[in-house]
Amino acid sequence: MKQILKLLSIIVLASITSLSLYSQENRILRIVRGKVDSTASKVHFIVGVAEKGSQVYVNKASVKQYETGSFGVELLLEEGENSVEVEAKKGDTVEKESFTIYYKKKKPVVAEPSTTYTLPVVVTKRGAYLNYGVGGDRLGGAKINFLAQGIKMELLAVEESLYKVKLSENRYAYIPKKFVEILPFGEKPNFxxxxxxxxxxxxxxxxxxxxxxxxxxxxxxxxxxxxxxxxxxxxxxxxxxxxxxxxxxxxxxxxxxxxxxxxxxxxxxxxxxxxxxxxxxxxxxxxxxxxxxxxPDVLKGKSKTRSKNSLAGLYFGIDAGHGGKSTGAVSPSGMKEKDLNLAMVYMLKEEIESRGGRVILSRTEDIDMTMQERKDLFINEGVDMVLSVHCNAGGNPLTQMGTSTYYRHIENRPLAKSVLKRMLELNLKNFGLVGNFNFSLVAPTDFPAILVETLFMSSLPEEEQLASEEFQKKIMAKVALGLEDYIKMVKSSL
Ligand SMILES: [Zn+2]
Structure with missing residues (x-):
């Protein structure tokens, strides 16, 4: 009992001493916010109050004191320990508070799903894209979209030239083998x-x-x-x-x-x-x-452009299909698609330029050019839209087969439609306005892109038309009119 009493009196004495010390030490300065041991935020506020008319310093820098006596400062903390010194001076009285704040970057608290990964993991390379299924026609499986490089995914199965990969718990897709690398065993997919x-x-x-x-x-x-x-x-x-x-x-x-x-x-x-x-x-x-x-800004302008300049301020990427070793279709009399395409894009270029538009051709001569090179060129040039010019083949050689335009992404349908409508004015058969078309040059979403299949080289009556330079000029003039219609439509929607 005696011992306990003794202990109690020591505690009471100690607390009285500390109280009096505290009140003695903090007569003119009090910190009300920001005196913490640790924080997960880089931006840190210190707020305090000092006797009116004091001079206040935080880490030796003078801080504004308001009429109320309050003051505040914003600190940008470094990772790890940060020393803070707050000082208030009034007359001969100087008071200081020093403390350290430990700043540790926040890691999300949610736990990663605990799964044991027994399957290998792949990582994407440049140019990768996802397919819905295994597909199999001449254009390849239907694409979902392109995918950036450096993305890890679990490998679920191998299907000929494709890997089946897991995107999320309930979704998988296929990716061509050549666009991924298999990682060393034990690698996990990311979350x-x-x-x-x-x-x-x-x-x-x-x-x-x-x-x-x-x-x-x-x-x-x-x-x-x-x-x-x-x-x-x-x-x-x-x-x-x-x-x-x-x-x-x-x-x-x-x-x-x-x-x-x-x-x-x-x-x-x-x-x-x-x-x-x-x-x-x-x-x-x-x-x-x-x-x-x-x-494009030029379309938002209020000035009414004369039809002569209907494409002014716009930049067109025009692609002549095939080239070099890729001849494309060959007509019964031996005309090569790559040559016709090239001749026609020069005519289209002239039509566009006469309306004030600017043109860049993917290829200007008979050379090999990959789809990736064509796409990169147009992206780097920052063109406003892309048209790829081809000739079709297949079907009945004795009848007219017709003209057609193609888009991959639904937002490009109005453009493809405008061009097709104009080409049909030449009394051509309508082969169609084809959507979701899986052709590499209409796959990018970076710009509106369509494919124009003028006529069929395999059809004898159409081969005859395609062989005529006059007809080539006519059909390209119609394509340019289609572009003009589209631009008018865009302008009136703004
Ligand atoms: Zn072609």
């Missing part, structure tokens, strides 16, 4: 949480940037009814509580997100304009960037 999002204008594009921990696979869907681009990111859980969106955006109305499955996050991009000028999806580091092109 990410989203970090910050921004939506901002940069040059002639609006860019949506979604920070992720790793590069995840994605699938893109264009919704024409609601005028949206939807990008599903697989193997991702949302950890973002806001999306910063600037008001100067030109192509994007707003961005929204939807965690549609536990490991699939949809980025929903609502567009402003009815007609599309292309978009691209790629990684910058581990941030997914969806970049949407603005409608």
């Amino acid at each position: 990410s949480h989203t970090g910050s999002w921004t939506v901002s204008k940069f040059g002639n594009r609006d860019i949506v940037r979604v920070s992720l921990e790793e590069r995840q696979p994605y699938t893109i869907y264009r919704d024409p009814q609601l005028n949206r681009i939807v990008v599903d990111i697989h193997g991702v859980a949302c950890n973002s509580n806001w999306i910063t969106q600037y008001l100067n955006l030109e192509a994007i109305e707003y961005v929204h997100l939807n965690q549609k499955e536990s490991d699939v996050l949809s980025v929903i991009i609502k567009l402003k304009d009815k007609y599309s000028w292309g978009y691209s999806v790629d990684y910058s580091g581990t941030a997914l960037e969806i970049s949407v092109r603005h409608t």
Whole structure:
């Protein structure tokens, strides 16, 4: 009992001493916010109050004191230990508070799904794309979309030249073997949480940037009814509580997100304009960037351009199909498609230029050129749209087969339709307006792109027409009129 009493009196004495010490030490300075041992945020605020009329310093720098006596400062912390010294001076009285804050970058708290990976993992190379299935016609399996490089996916099965890969728990796809590398056994596929999002204008594009921990696979869907681009990111859980969106955006109305499955996050991009000028999806580091092109400024101008300059200010990428070793179709009399295509693109170039438009040709002579080279050229040039000119083959050689235009992405249908309508004015048979067409040069989403199949080289009556330079000029003039119609339509929609 005696011992306990003794102990109690020591405690009481000790607490009285510390109280009096505290009150003595803090007569003019008190810190009310920011005196913490550790934080996960780089930006850190210190707020305090000092006796009115004091001079306040934080880490030796003078800080404004308000009429109320309060003061505050924003610190940018370094990773690890940060020393903070707050000092208040009034007359001869100087008071100091020193402490350290430990800053550790935040790691998302959500746990990774615990799965044992017994399957190998592949990583994508440049030029990779996903297919829905194994496919098998001459154009290859139907494509979902291109995929950036450096994306890891679990390998589920091998199907001839394709790998079946897992995108997320309920979704798989196929990828050509040549576009992936198999990683050493034991590698895991990635799983990410989203970090910050921004939506901002940069040059002639609006860019949506979604920070992720790793590069995840994605699938893109264009919704024409609601005028949206939807990008599903697989193997991702949302950890973002806001999306910063600037008001100067030109192509994007707003961005929204939807965690549609536990490991699939949809980025929903609502567009402003009815007609599309292309978009691209790629990684910058581990941030997914969806970049949407603005409608060219020249179309927004109020001035009424005379029809002579109906294509002024626009830049066209015109491609002559085949070339070099790739002859394309050969007609019964021996005409080669590659030569006809080349002759016709020069005629189209002239038609476009006479309307004020600018043209770049993919090939200007009879040379080999891969689809990737053609695509890269047009992307690097920043063309406003792409037209690939070909001649068709197949079917009945004794009858007219007809003319046709093709698009891969639904947003390019109006362009393909405008051109086809004009070509049909030459009393040609209508072979069709063909959608979802799996041809590499209409696959990029970077710009509106269509394929024009003038006539069939295998049809004797059409071979005769194609052989005439006069007819070639006529049909290319119609293509140019189709472009003009399309541009008029775009202008009137703005
Ligand atoms: Zn061809």
